Amino acid sequence: xxxxxxxxxxxxxxxxxxxxxxxxxxxxxxxxxxxxxxxxxxxxxxxxxxxxxxxxxxxxxxxxxxxxxxxxxxxxxxxxxxxxxxxxxxxxxxxxxxxxxxxxxxxxxxxxxxxxxxxxxxxxxxxxxxxxxxxxxxxxxxxxxxxxxxxxxxxxxxxxxxxxxxxxxxxxxxxxxxxxxxxxxxxxxxxxxxxxxxxxxxxxxxxxxxxxxxxxxxxxxxxxxxxxxxxxxxxxxxxxxxxxxxxxxxxxxxxxxxxxxxxxxxxxxxxxxxxxxxxxxxxxxxxxxxxxxxxxxxxxxxxxxxxxxxxxxxxxxxxxxxxxxxxxxxxxxxxxxxxxxxxxxxxxxxxxxxxxxxxxxxxxxxxxxxxxxxxxxxxxxxxxxxxxxxxxxxxxxxxxxxxxxxxxxxxxxxxxxxxxxxxxxxxxxxxxxxxxxxxxxxxxxxxxxxxxxxxxxxxxxxxxxxxxxxxxxxxxxxxxxxxxxxxxxxxxxxxxxxxxxxxxxxxxxxxxxxxxxxxxxxxxxxxxxxxxxxxxxxxxxxxxxxxxxxxxxxxxxxxxxxxxxxxxxxxxxxxxxxxxxxxxxxxxxxxxxxxxxxxxxxxxxxxxxxxxxxxxxxxxxxxxxxxxxxxxxxxxxxxxxxxxxxxxxxxxxxxxxxxxxxxxxxxxxxxxxxxxxxxxxxxxxxxxxxxxxxxxxxxxxxxxxxxxxxxxxxxxxxxxxxxxxxxxxxxxxxxxxxxxxxxxxxxxxxxxxxxxxxxxxxxxxxxxxxxxxxxxxxxxxxxxxxxxxxxxxxxxxxxxxxxxxxxxxxxxxxxxxxxxxxxxxxxxxxxxxxxxxxxxxxxxxxxxxxxxxxxxxxxxxxxxxxxxxxxxxx
Numbered sequence: 001x002x003x004x005x006x007x008x009x010x011x012x013x014x015x016x017x018x019x020x021x022x023x024x025x026x027x028x029x030x031x032x033x034x035x036x037x038x039x040x041x042x043x044x045x046x047x048x049x050x051x052x053x054x055x056x057x058x059x060x061x062x063x064x065x066x067x068x069x070x071x072x073x074x075x076x077x078x079x080x081x082x083x084x085x086x087x088x089x090x091x092x093x094x095x096x097x098x099x100x101x102x103x104x105x106x107x108x109x110x111x112x113x114x115x116x117x118x119x120x121x122x123x124x125x126x127x128x129x130x131x132x133x134x135x136x137x138x139x140x141x142x143x144x145x146x147x148x149x150x151x152x153x154x155x156x157x158x159x160x161x162x163x164x165x166x167x168x169x170x171x172x173x174x175x176x177x178x179x180x181x182x183x184x185x186x187x188x189x190x191x192x193x194x195x196x197x198x199x200x201x202x203x204x205x206x207x208x209x210x211x212x213x214x215x216x217x218x219x220x221x222x223x224x225x226x227x228x229x230x231x232x233x234x235x236x237x238x239x240x241x242x243x244x245x246x247x248x249x250x251x252x253x254x255x256x257x258x259x260x261x262x263x264x265x266x267x268x269x270x271x272x273x274x275x276x277x278x279x280x281x282x283x284x285x286x287x288x289x290x291x292x293x294x295x296x297x298x299x300x301x302x303x304x305x306x307x308x309x310x311x312x313x314x315x316x317x318x319x320x321x322x323x324x325x326x327x328x329x330x331x332x333x334x335x336x337x338x339x340x341x342x343x344x345x346x347x348x349x350x351x352x353x354x355x356x357x358x359x360x361x362x363x364x365x366x367x368x369x370x371x372x373x374x375x376x377x378x379x380x381x382x383x384x385x386x387x388x389x390x391x392x393x394x395x396x397x398x399x400x401x402x403x404x405x406x407x408x409x410x411x412x413x414x415x416x417x418x419x420x421x422x423x424x425x426x427x428x429x430x431x432x433x434x435x436x437x438x439x440x441x442x443x444x445x446x447x448x449x450x451x452x453x454x455x456x457x458x459x460x461x462x463x464x465x466x467x468x469x470x471x472x473x474x475x476x477x478x479x480x481x482x483x484x485x486x487x488x489x490x491x492x493x494x495x496x497x498x499x500x501x502x503x504x505x506x507x508x509x510x511x512x513x514x515x516x517x518x519x520x521x522x523x524x525x526x527x528x529x530x531x532x533x534x535x536x537x538x539x540x541x542x543x544x545x546x547x548x549x550x551x552x553x554x555x556x557x558x559x560x561x562x563x564x565x566x567x568x569x570x571x572x573x574x575x576x577x578x579x580x581x582x583x584x585x586x587x588x589x590x591x592x593x594x595x596x597x598x599x600x601x602x603x604x605x606x607x608x609x610x611x612x613x614x615x616x617x618x619x620x621x622x623x624x625x626x627x628x629x630x631x632x633x634x635x636x637x638x639x640x641x642x643x644x645x646x647x648x649x650x651x652x653x654x655x656x657x658x659x660x661x662x663x664x665x666x667x668x669x670x671x672x673x674x675x676x677x678x679x680x681x682x683x684x685x686x687x688x689x690x691x692x693x694x695x696x697x698x699x700x701x702x703x704x705x706x707x708x709x710x711x712x713x714x715x716x717x718x719x720x721x722x723x724x725x726x727x728x729x730x731x732x733x734x735x736x737x738x739x740x741x742x743x744x745x746x747x748x749x750x751x752x753x754x755x756x757x758x759x760x761x762x763x764x765x766x767x768x769x770x771x772x773x774x775x776x777x778x779x780x781x782x783x784x785x786x787x788x789x790x791x792x793x794x795x796x797x798x799x800x801x802x803x804x805x806x807x808x809x810x811x812x813x814x815x816x817x818x819x820x821x822x823x824x825x826x827x828x829x830x831x832x833x834x835x836x837x838x839x840x841x842x843x844x845x846x847x848x849x850x851x852x853x854x855x856x857x858x859x860x861x862x863x864x865x866x867x868x869x870x871x872x873x874x
Contacts, residue, residue, distance in 0.1 A: 017045035024051040046071035135160035197237035208249035273321035296371035479524035489535035621668035654693040790854020803866035806838040
């Protein structure tokens with residue numbers, strides 16, 4: 001039994017691969033899928049696997065074999081089978097719904113193209129077409145699709161301008177050609193719009209860059225808002241690079257705007273602080289002027305609150321604005337005086353007996369209205385007190401006195417004013433000046449005035465010492481602590497400088513009074529500053545080195561300017577040097593300002609000289625560009641003006657534009673910032689000219705395509721007509737076709753159509769030449785066949801024999817002598833005549849027989865057979 005099993009096992013299990021492959025072809029794809037799957041997966045022979053794959057219905061298995069089979073032939077066979085099943089072009093293909101789902105999920109361009117071209121199901125073709133993005137595939141479908149709807153749909157999805165132009169020339173459907181041409185125009189319009197947006201974006205970016213490079217001014221906000229509005233309108237058309245550049249420029253502009261706003265806010269805060277300081281000081285003065293006994297008696301609390309409020313206003317303003325020495329000393333002098341008066345007034349309210357009130361009254365300033373309790377306790381006025389209490393009058397109101405016309409009267413007036421206002425520092429300077437005057441010359445009046453003002457000065461000195469002494473001691477302690485602190489040299493120097501500024505704010509211009517504390521402060525300052533000396537010595541050396549380098553840079557620039565041949569200069573190199581010189585100058589920093597002042601002036605002068613040279617060169621370089629722009633603009637205007645009339649040589653204009661481009665490239669060099677506006681205008685003008693040439697080319701191509709289409713129609717009609725036999729030809733039709741073919745422009749046709757045109761013209765000439773002869777032959781045969789029956793005549797026997805001899809057909813036995821006689825007698829004569837042909841001679845013999853003469857039926861039959869043999873062929 002085992003042996004029988006081996007003998008009768010299936011042929012697809014045979015040892016010979018050839019036999020197995022042949023057996024696969026006999027398997028039923030529907031019933032033997034398991035066997036085919038096994039062979040496709042496991043058979044050793046690639047040929048057998050390929051044969052099995054070609055009958056599979058399992059798309060998943062086919063997909064795995066496409067990816068995994070080792071043999072390229074098997075993979076190709078599996079791919080072909082997969083595509084055929086998916087397209088539904090073979091038996092056993094999946095249902096339409098399944099194939100639609102699979103088509104929607106595949107991204108294989110080859111599969112999609114095959115399905116779109118070959119699937120019998122319209123739905124599958126449409127889904128496959130919708131998934132195709134490859135321009136070449138869409139072009140092939142638009143040109144060679146199975147049906148007009150598919151070709152039209154493919155043309156509508158095609159985006160490649162080159163392929164669309166080619167489709168407009170080679171498309172087989174008028175709708176497809178029209179759609180292709182319309183889409184080319186739409187793409188051109190879209191490209192033009194995109195170029196316009198790019199130019200607008202480039203202009204916007206340039207404007208933003210320029211705005212970002214300038215500090216904010218009053219017009220900054222308005223310009224920025226305008227540019228932001230333009231960006232909002234153009235943002236959707238910008239690519240990533242342009243968006244990034246706009247974002248960067250906008251960030252810089254917003255930073256400038258914030259800086260401007262912060263600067264304005266700072267300035268407003270400083271102005272407000274200054275106003276608060278002035279208001280606080282003015283309020284203290286106003287309250288001082290308006291004092292009366294009733295004010296002290298009834299509004300002491302309000303006065304105390306008002307003075308405290310002005311102090312807080314002054315301190316709050318001091319957090320934003322540092323007061324100058326004079327105003328700060330003036331305010332605190334007024335404040336100290338107010339505190340003293342308020343303290344005296346409060347003590348007066350608490351006084352228990354007249355003795356305490358008298359003591360307080362003696363301390364009360366004579367020029368200030370006192371509370372009623374102190375006014376009653378004041379001692380009687382002496383002339384000296386009365387004089388002290390009398391308000392100072394202006395120089396014009398002062399009574400005449402000894403020495404009133406002294407040359408130093410102005411000095412005394414200024415001194416008195418400063419003392420009254422509490423400006424001890426300025427008053428001390430004027431006092432020392434007055435003492436110097438007294439040391440040089442005797443002026444009793446000046447001496448008398450100083451003696452009168454001495455109490456007020458001493459009072460201010462006491463108050464200043466009282467207020468400044470603790471602060472100066474604190475400054476000494478802070479400077480001594482700073483000397484022991486470890487910090488950066490720059491920071492230490494700044495701290496020492498700050499403490500010195502605070503000390504100067506407390507000085508009274510009376511060095512004798514401050515000398516002890518000043519010596520202590522100065523010694524601590526020297527110790528604190530000592531670690532900074534090495535640092536600043538090194539910094540000074542660096543400044544000197546930077547100064548030398550700047551001087552060397554100036555010498556190099558001067559040598560460069562002197563050695564330059566400005567008539568033949570390399571302006572790009574000069575511009576590069578001019579652009580890099582300030583950068584190198586800045587790199588040689590820091591320098592000491594006082595030392596570098598002259599070098600800075602020289603450097604600026606050298607740059608100005610180079611700028612003048614560059615400006616002159618650039619003006620000269622702009623002239624040929626401007627001239628070229630004007631020529632290009634005139635050329636573009638002529639093209640635009642004449643294009644509608646078709647009177648302008650667009651291609652000639654394009655050639656002239658190309659020549660202008662060469663001249664443009666050869667124009668003298670300009671820096672990018674000055675070249676860019678010219679370049680943009682020139683490019684726009686060139687684009688307009690070349691766009692006109694492109695439009696003209698496309699129009700001519702469309703005209704040629706239309707002419708070719710019309711010519712194709714004429715050629716098809718001519719081909720159909722020439723294919724007809726001569727009996728179906730008509731002379732008028734042939735003549736009209738010949739005229740139409742003659743009118744066809746061969747230059748608009750391809751090489752193949754030109755050859756077809758020549759061939760059809762030759763065929764028409766032959767037909768028109770053969771048709772009259774054939775018509776004569778037809779008329780002769782009709783005369784013979786249509787002649788009435790009659791008796792046999794000798795002339796007719798001779799005519800029948802002659803026709804048979806000319807046609808080369810056999811004659812009856814009884815007519816051979818007549819035929820031989822005609823051949824010997826008549827044929828040589830006929831052959832000697834010009835234009836002899838058997839047909840022409842036969843037609844001439846038939847024409848000689850009288851029309852309507854009866855003819856024997858046997859002779860008529862012989863004549864008809866002979867004439868039929870002579871029928872002319874094209």
